Amino acid sequence: MRAKNCGNPQSNGVFLMCDYSLHAVRSRPARAGDMLITSEFPDTATRGFSAVGEPGTAVCLLPGTELAFSEDAACNHPFAKLFPGMRFGSVGARLARFRKINRQVTDTHHDALEFANGKVVPLTKLRVGQKAVVLQLPAKDGAGRKALEVEQDPAL
Numbered sequence: 114m115r116a117k118n119c120g121n122p123q124s125n126g127v128f129l130m131c132d133y134s135l136h137a138v139r140s141r142p143a144r145a146g147d148m149l150i151t152s153e154f155p156d157t158a159t160r161g162f163s164a165v166g167e168p169g170t171a172v173c174l175l176p177g178t179e180l181a182f183s184e185d186a187a188c189n190h191p192f193a194k195l196f197p198g199m200r201f202g203s204v205g206a207r208l209a210r211f212r213k214i215n216r217q218v219t220d221t222h223h224d225a226l227e228f229a230n231g232k233v234v235p236l237t238k239l240r241v242g243q244k245a246v247v248l249q250l251p252a253k254d255g256a257g258r259k260a261l262e263v264e265q266d267p268a269l
Contacts, residue, residue, distance in 0.1 A: 140171040143178055147247040151239045159222065160237050165244065174211040174224075177251030182207045186228065187240045202240060206230040209245075 138154045149162040149172055162172045174180075186209065187193070190202030206228035214225045214233060224236040 138171045139169055140173050143172050143174050143247050143250065145247055145250055147172060149180070149245050149247065151236075151241050151243045151245075153241055160239060160241065161224065162236075162245070174247075175251050176212050178211040178247060179249040180209050180211065180226070180245040181248050182209070183244045183246075186226070186234070186243060186245075188234055188238045189240055193240070204228050204230070204232055204234060206232065208248075 137156060143149070143162075148165040150165050150168075151160060152163040152168060152171075153160050154163075154171060155169070162174065163170055164172050185200075185207055186204040187200075188202040188204065192199065192201040208229040209226035212225055212227050212233070213223045214235065215221060215223055222235055222237050225233050226236065226239075227233045
């Protein structure tokens with residue numbers, strides 16, 4: 114049985130969900146409180162998140178989803194295994210928000226995390242095996258638009 118891809122196309126056909134929710138990989142949307150782990154997916158050339166205990170299922174994040182890593186997040190670095198105490202590849206932050214980058218460039222990965230210290234890291238660069246919890250999902254479209262309208266109302 115193959116799970117349906119969790120991407121939701123907009124009217125222009127652009128998917129809002131993560132790039133790593135591939136057709137060949139079972140996937141589901143993230144839920145607040147999910148314990149995730151950075152993962153490589155079999156028979157693909159990409160990385161993303163899976164739920165702890167569900168290694169073969171990609172957990173898709175919407176832009177704006179907030180995560181907290183259990184330790185400072187880390188990227189792949191050629192010296193990380195040679196000198197583990199030197200913290201090569203460390204991002205220097207635990208809190209991050211999922212976002213899209215380089216949307217104008219086709220045929221590339223667009224999924225990234227923007228960390229509290231301002232660093233933006235593509236998911237494909239994250240070290241595999243790191244744990245994070247989903248703190249908060251983004252506001253629903255309608256609620257977000259309504260809040261924006263209130264902020265822009267000159268009568269307020």
